[in-house]
Every structure is written in C-alpha cells, then in structure tokens.
Amino acid sequence: MSEAIKLFIEDARAVSIEETAKILGLKFSGKRHEHAQPCPNCGGTDTFAFNTAKEKWNCRAGGIGGNDGIGMAAHCADLDVRRRDGFLEACSIVLDRDIPDEGERESDEDRAARLQRLEQRRLQNEADATARSDSQADFREKERAKARGIIKASIVLCSVAAPPQGRHYLRHRCNGFPDASWLRVGANVPYWHGQDERGGPLELFSGPAMVASFIGPGLVEIGCHITWINLNEPPKFRPKLFGLTRDGIAAGLVEWAFGDAPPPDVDVADGLYEPLPAKKMRGSKKGGLIPIAGHPEARRWVGGEGIENGVAFGIWEGWRQDTFYFAAGDLGNLTGPAEPSSRFAHPMLKKPDAKGVARAVMVQGPVPKRDQGVEDAMWVADHVAELVLLADGDSEPVMTAAAMARARKRHARPGRLIPIVWPRAGYDFSRMAVEAGE
Template sequence: MTSEAIKLFVEDARAVPIEVGAKRLGLKFPGKRFEHAQPCPNCGGTDTFAFNTKKNVWNCRAGGVGGHDSIGMAAHCEDLDLHRREKFLAACSIVLDRSIPEEAEREAGEEREARRKRLDERRQQNEAESEARATSQAEYREKERNKARGIYRPLAPLRTSSLPFGRFYLGRRCAGFPDDTWLRVGSEVTYWHGQHERGAPIALYSGPAMVAPFISPDLQLIGCHITWIDLDRAPKFRPLLFGLTKEGAAAGLVPWEFGDRPPSAEDIAAGLYEQLGTKKMRGSKKGGLIPIAGHPEARRWVGGEGVENGVAFGEWEGWRDDSFYFAAGDLGNLSGPAEASSRFAHPTLKKPDAKGVLRPVMIAGSKPKVDQAPDDAMWVGDQVDELVLLADGDSERVMTAAAMARARARHARPGRLIPIVWPQAGSDFSKMAAEADTGT
C-alpha cells in the first residue's frame, strides 16, 4: 500500500464533520439545536457524553476526554486506542464509512501522481477549513462571553440583594451563604430551550436564579453559571422543566410549556419528552473557574465540582480569611483530560459491546494528558501552596476517584499540598450540611 493512499485516507477522515461522524456512529441527536447530550457509548452514565454540531466538538465528562474531530470521537465511542496504527485506521474507516485500503494495493505511475495531487489538495483544504473553524469559534466564543456578561453584570450580589431567594436557596442546601459579592441573583432569568421553525430560540421559562461568574487567570469575566431556583420543590429547590425531543416532534406532539402538567412517565421513557437540567453555563468555562468567596490572591484554595459543595464546606470551616473558595464547572473542568494510556477497566461495571458481549467499562485514568493546553482545565494561582480539592461522594466512585487523582497530578507543584477531602459515601457536602442543619 502506498504511503500516499494511507495519508489521503487519513486526511479524508479528518475532514469528516462531527455531525456526519455522529450519524455514522449511530449517536442520538436529542437536542433541539446544536448540543446533543446522551449516555456515553463507552463509559455509560446518563448525559455524560455530548457533541456540538456548530462548534464541531465532542466531550465525555466521565472519560475526561474530548476533541474537535470525528476520528477521536469514533475511537472513544468504539474503545479504540489511537496510539495503535490499526486502531487509528479503524476509527478513520468508521467515520469515512469505507474500508481501509488493502495492503497489497499497487498503483501505476499516473494513478500515484493523481493521488498525490489529491492528497495535497485535501491537506490544503483541511488547513483552510481548520483555520476558518478556529476563527468562527473565536467569534462565537466572544459573542457568548458578551451574552454571559449581559446576564451577570446587571444583577445584585446575593448577600445584599432585596431578593432573598438566593440566600434561602443556599441556606436550605448548604446551611448558609458567603459574605461576599461573587454570587448574584436575578428575579427573571430566562431559560432558553429549542427553537421556532425559523430558527429563533424559545424562552421556555423565566424565573428566579442564582448566577455565578467564570473568571480567567486575569480575573476577567468569561462566562456565567446559572442555577434556577424554586423554593417549593425540595430537596434540590429547583424548577421542573421538560423539553420535546426530535422523536416527540416526529410523533406530532407539541412542545411542553411551563405551567403544563408534566409529561407522562411513559412518554419520557419512550424518549418523546426529556426532563431538562436546571443549571446552565453561558460564555466560556474553558480554563476558567467559579469564585465563591475570598480572593484568588490567597495562598490557600478550597473547591471542587459544584457551587453548593464549595459553599457547604466554606460554612463548615467558617470561611477562613486566608482562603479562596471556588467551584469548577464540572469534573472535566477540574481535572482536565487524561492520558489515553492511563485508561483502565472498571472493577465491576460492564456494558454490552456491538455483539452483546458484556465488557468492562473503561475509565479515564489518573495521569493527565501530556500535551494538553493550559486552559484544558481550570487555572490555579502560582502562589497557591495549599489546594484543598473537594470530591463528590454521590457520583460514581471509581471514575470520580480517578478524576480527583488526575486533578491533583495536574495541579501539583513543588511544595504545594493538595489534599483530597471526601464526604460521606453516597452523599456530598451540601447534602451533609442540609441534613446537619435540619437534624435529619
């Protein structure tokens, strides 16, 4: 097989958009617009895997991996090691939906020259498209950041606002709230979901919300994290929202509107409607973090996944003056991607492969990816000499433990202490704080 044939085969695969690759992998398109969350075909879970057809990206929170091309997505979904040539070519074959060129293939001189010419053209086309995507993504990212600033900046600080629901929410979830101005509240924050026939977004709901900023290392606002609040819905105190899926629309059902009765359990089980998350991020979380209390100049940092856990732990230790309390947007934001070679089989969890044979679920390991970018995870100030990482005890234990170990390895520096603090098994710090506050 000529090297040009294989190189052209690979370049063709690199040109396959995420949307096309997802269809050839048999992934679902449950979202109404560009973002499509679902269980990871490799790691399992409920909504741990997602791909975005506008940004041309994919991400697996459970596996701690993601990327910008269909080859990597196919390799993750099909559990193929990209470091092995035959597995890499198998991933290319999947996204191209054609066979790998035969090893015994021979070409005449004219055919070889024609292939070389097409290879050069494909490379140039891929480079041009990559540059165009980068420009488009940068423009889209800045547009989203401006939207996040527009949401966050007009709002009042949670601790001093005349709107008490933010303090009530954290009081009930975390047994208190910080005496700081990072967290803010709004009475009518819009929840956008789906789009009209002409493509305009739909305002599904508008109501009380707590809004936290994402900040970059230069303390610039790059995004926001929104938590909608309903104090009548214990124990999470968040509203109940539903969206119509593509399958539901195809069946002739109408979109759910706030105030309607919840869809039946049968319709949800059939995938006609879906319960929507009541937390959203706008702008960028990439490389950022959520400040809760204190200042990033502190030498001691305390935080983990979730604003509520950070608040609960801060309340428990009395909001130390020498500490900066923060939250990561999610576990991947905290730990960053894993080195592929560190993946390991879960000791108990199994999933059926394409032939129905049960095989161990593969878990992203504790070793950080070698060539990752600085903003592939949250930033930590160089002056920090103690970084207390808060684990989540009600998430899958093995995957969480590997991610927390990876976060410690990623953020390690000479002389820096990085203890990992775990809540009670099957719980988290906010749940523990609420139970202690109510005496349950």
C-alpha cells in the same frame, strides 16, 4: 509480474495501518485506537479517521475507506489504485522505498499535476480552517458577551437589594451563604430551549436564578453559570423542566410549557419528552473557574465540582480569611482529560456489549493526558501553596477516586500540598451541611 514486484507488493500489504499513519505524518489523537482528524486530501475537521485496532481507515468527505495501509496512503496522496502506476506508487509510500526498476511509475507530468492538485487543496483547506476558526471565535465572543450581560443584569446575592431566592436557595442547600460579592442572583433569567416556528431560540420560561461568573487568569469573565431556583421543589430546590424530543415531534406531541403538569411518565420513558437541566452555562468554561468567596491572591484554595459543595465546606470552615473558595463547574474541568493508557476495568460495574455479553465498564484513569493544553482543566495560580480538592461522596466511588487522583497530579507543583477531602459515604458536603443545620 516479476518476482521483485510480487515481493514489493506483499511487503507493502504487510505494513500496518499504524505504521502507515506514522510514515504519512498523520496525527495520533491520544485516544486508544481511533484517531480522527482533517483529511490530508479532502480537508474538513474530523472527516478522516484510522483505527489501529481494527486496521481500518475511513474518509467521510471522500466517501471512501479500507482496511490496509496501501489504500490509505493512496487516498492521502491522491493516487488512483485502479491504475497500476498509482497502486505501485502507494506501495512505495508505505514501504518508504523506490519501486523496483521493472515496475510502472507515474510520469513526471502526472506527478507534477497530482502534487499541484494536493497543494491547491492544502491551501484551500487552510483557508477553510481559518474561516471556521474565525467563525468559532466570533461565536465564542458573542456568547461571552451574552454571559457578561446576564452577570451585569443580576445583583450581588448577599446584598439587601438582591431578590431573596438566591440566599434562601443556599440556606436550603448549604445551611448558609457567603458574605462575598462573587455570587449573584437574577429575578427573571430566561431559560432558552428549542426553536420557534421561524427557527429562533424559544424561551421556555423566565424565573429566579443564581448567577456565577466563570473567570480565567487575570480574573477575566469568560462565561457564567446559571442555576434556576424553585423553593417549592425540595430537596434540590430547582424547577422541573421538560423538553419535547425529536421522537415526540414525530409523534405529533406539543412542547411542554412551564406551569403545565409534568408529562406522563410513560412518555418520558419512551423518549418523547426529556427532563431538562436546571443548570446551564453561557460563554466559555474551559480552563476557567467559579469564584465563591475570598480572593485568588490567597495562597490556600478550596474547591470542587459544584458551587453548593464549595459553599457548604466554606461555612463549615467559617470562611477562612486566608482562603479562596471556588467551584470548577464540572468534574472534567476540575480534573482535565485522562491519559488513554491509564484506563482500567471497573472492579464491579458491568454493561452488555453489542452481543449482549456483560463486560466491565472502563474507567478513565488517574493519570493526566500527556501534552494537554493549559485550558483543558481549570487554572490554578502559581502562588497557591495548598489546594484542597473536595470530592463528591454521592457519586460513583471508583470513577470519582480516579478523577480526583488525576486532578491532584494535574495541578501538582513542587512544594504544593493537595489534600483530597471526602464527605461521608453516600453524601456530598451540601447534604451534610443541611443535616448539621437541622
């Protein structure tokens, strides 16, 4: 091996995974170190990933991986590094320069055949991605149709004809309810969990529930939010539900049935049964929001994460006529994703790492992710001049504060006021409203 070839190889080995990924045109996902994506060679959705901190790459579809740029380039370009010409061609890619004259090269015929294979795989990968996208779109539209069906089957909560559980629930949780037609209630809304013997969805129970629409721009219904109600279960007044886990199935236990006594605490602690949420969403929520009272044409909007807090604050304000009250559904939809570089160590919270060493919990930062899509957080109309964001005082304060600061920056526009209103420490607005009513 000539000195020129030795130096060529050593230079190639010194090229980092990050630099190789840039040369190959791979996608950087926005996460700090790990970047998952479709494999340029094998296809898929997130089958390929590289890690710039660990200097590693992996393709689950091809069952291959490594810890240098040469191997990663060879896999992406369909080169065989076990052959001398394939190895040197991979070195040439990561260095972005030609192989020295005395080095082996693949023949013109081999290169043409390799490029043809890559092109055929690219076309097949595009076809597979289109088919997956169409399938996901069909599924999403079916879910939206189911959500609209649930909404249509329910009755406006404030109407005399509506089942009273919805109004009673909000009286118990918020000390009142809005005189508006957005929120609805159903007398017997099915709760689906698990599968029956034929693999179909299993109805755990059917009961009263508050139903709320998720709407997108143009007031299009894209999904629904369901809160099941049990007025005999204070303080949340929601039913206690349990599901059998995989470990529970393996242990030979039977599904918990609504109306049964709760599973033994030891079975829950051992992971044989799990508590189930009494709130669910059907259809889509991404980029949408839940209207509570008023109309989106208003120039002042007030809302936070949950429906109950929005209702409680609206009652405290006396349901201002110039205001649209809403809920985002969850904190992520309110704030949008964070820029990875803005993460910071929690000043107090720690958790053990894989070696048992206590390390600070990392918190998503206050800076919105760059280049995020419009649907990565709830929509806010351009005409809104004041956006009042409601924080939760009973959530972890540092994480919540960072999230609310991120929401303010995410929704900021020239001339728009975005005050963040906090309840009493350790409370949310719902609990404050109940105590005020008492």
